[in-house]
Amino acid sequence: MDTYSDNNKMQQEFQDIIHIKELLKKFPLGLNITEISNALHMHRNTCAKYLDMMRIKGDIDKKQSGTAKNYFLVQRMPLSSLLRFEEGPAIIINSKQEILMVTKPALDLFKCPLDVMYGEKIQNLPYHIFKDNEFIESAVEAVNGKNSNLKRETFILGKKYYFSIRFIPIITDSGKTGCAILIQDNTDFFEAKDKLFICKKQYEAITSDQTEFIVHTDVDLLITFVNEAFCRYLGRSFEGLCGLRFIPMFQADEREKIKNVLSSLSPQNPSGSIDIKTIQKDGSFGFEHWIFRGIFNDNKEISGYHAIGRNTTDLKKSEVQLRQYYDNLERLIQERTKELQEVNKRLLGVISEKEEIEKELLFTQFAFDNASDSIILFDDSGAVYKANKTAGELLGYSKEDFGEKSVYDINPSILPEEWRNMWAEAHPGKKERIISIHAKKDGKIFDVDVSRTFVRFHGNMYFCSIAREI
The missing domain is CATH 1.10.10.10 (Winged helix-like DNA-binding domain superfamily/Winged helix DNA-binding domain)
Structure with missing residues (x-):
């Protein structure tokens, strides 16, 4: 009952x-x-x-x-329940704003022993954040039953910290009211965010100055980033390109080639390149060279693509022209070789009839001096070893003048480092034909068609320059 x-x-x-x-x-x-x-x-x-x-x-x-x-x-949480679930830094104060409890993570965060905080009024602590008026007001309101949140930047021992602070009304096991100040340290997040922002700005600065095209896509080949060079090349804005599919921007007969390159990418072979045909703005055919690199995540799965491209139309045209020049040079060399062979035959006939060695030297010297082209021999230091008559007439130097001149006087475009590099790869018979410049005695600069080769005579190597004024 x-x-x-x-x-x-x-x-x-x-x-x-x-x-x-x-x-x-x-x-x-x-x-x-x-x-x-x-x-x-x-x-x-x-x-x-x-x-x-x-x-x-x-x-x-x-x-x-x-x-x-x-x-x-009120929504006041029992202190014992709060501490059971809260593992981060926490400071517990009573209705007089006196500190009743400080968790170990909070002591570690503020780098101080318990006796510095325990029993002190929260606003008397030697930290700038606890003297903030809004902080004190939020703590007082929480003691009175109103929870709130606060974000603050502060310094602890000279280091900058970023805090998210929660003020939670609590009640102790003895029935006394108070406030739990829960601190979340977001410093690592903000530092990483700042570093990411700087990296992003640095990357934007680098890509904006590149003349090559830079394109980023996601795993579905939707464009997520393009640099200014690619925008200018297509005549479209950044916003107008982002979100579009990348593959359809190429000719239909070239798309399959690009897909094959992309499908071949793997963590072991992350990049591949391809040359493709394009249609220029004027309707003519052009060429582009692209390098595709796969971006792989921790699971070694493709998460996106990084593409670098450049317009190679002018390069291809230059290669065709260079091939034509090379073929012409080969024909000229063959003709000159035949001419020299005929000359050698005639010389051998003369030598066989009259004083072979002397006649050969006299004839060679005569041919050298009276050649229609300027011929100058230089030693490895750049000093003029020998020059023919045509060279003197072309440049305005006497035979004695050449003894005081070097390759840098004859061709001002050649630098000492370039000259050393040419000699580092020197071997007899190495030939080169270029368009260059020569300087006359009076300082006048003019263009010349130069045939260069290395010759060996009596154990010494000489650089032979055969030039013709253009």
């Missing part, structure tokens, strides 16, 4: 507490004991007992208003 009575009593208390909560929900600013007891037709002392029970549990809070005490619902 007593058990039945106790159960009924507990059930009645439970129902009364629910009724009090439902009533207080309708009055956010709170009600006093008299107002609550009258509204629920409850004895004042019984009502006061329930309110004390609810306050200890953290369900309600009270605020002194003159001689009356108003009670209102």
Whole structure:
């Protein structure tokens, strides 16, 4: 019988507490004991007992208003429950803003022992963040039952930190109200964000100055980034290109080639290149060279592509012209070779008839001096070893003048480093034909067609320059 009575009593208390909560929900600013007891037709002392029970549990809070005490619902968390789930830095303060507890992560964060903080008022701590007016106001409001959030930048021992701070109303096991200050250290995130921003700006600076085309796509080959060079080449804006499919920008008969290159990419072979035909803006055929590189994630799966391209139309045309020049040079060499062979035959005939060695030297010297082209021999230091008559007439130098001149005087475009590099790869018979310049004695510069070769005579190597004024 007593058990039945106790159960009924507990059930009645439970129902009364629910009724009090439902009533207080309708009055956010709170009600006093008299107002609550009258509204629920409850004895004042019984009502006061329930309110004390609810306050200890953290369900309600009270605020002194003159001689009356108003009670209102709050979302106040029991301290023991909070600490069971919160592993980060936390500081617990009471209604007087005095520190009741500091977790180890908080001590590690502020790099101080417990005795520096324990029992001190929060605003008296030797850290700038605790002296912030909005911080203090948020702590006071949390003690009074209002939770809030705050983001702040601060310095601890000279290092900059980024904090996200939560102010949570709490109630201790003894029924005292307070505030839990939960600190989330976002420093690593913001530092990484700053570094990422700098890297992005550096990358944009690099790509904006590139003359080659740079295109980024996702795994579905949708364009996510293009540099200015590619925008100028296509005559479209960055926004107009991003989001488009990359492959359809090429000729239909070239797309399959590109797909084959992309399908061949792997972590072991991450890049591939291809030369493709294009249609220029004027309708003529052109050429482009592209290098595709796959971007792989940690699972070695393609997450995107990085493409670098350039317009090679002028290069292809230059290669064709160079081939024509080379063929012409080969024909000229063959003709000259035949001519020299004929000359050698005639020389051999003369030598066989009269004083072979002397006649050969005299004839060679004569041919050298009276050649229609300027011929100059240089030693490895660049000094003039020998020059023919035509060279003297062309440049305005006497035979004696050549003894004081070097290759840098004859051809001002050649630098000492270039001259050393030419000799580093020198071997007899190595030939080269270029368009260059020569300087006359009076300083006048003129263009020449130069045939260069290395010859060996009496164990010494000489650089032979055969030039003709253009």
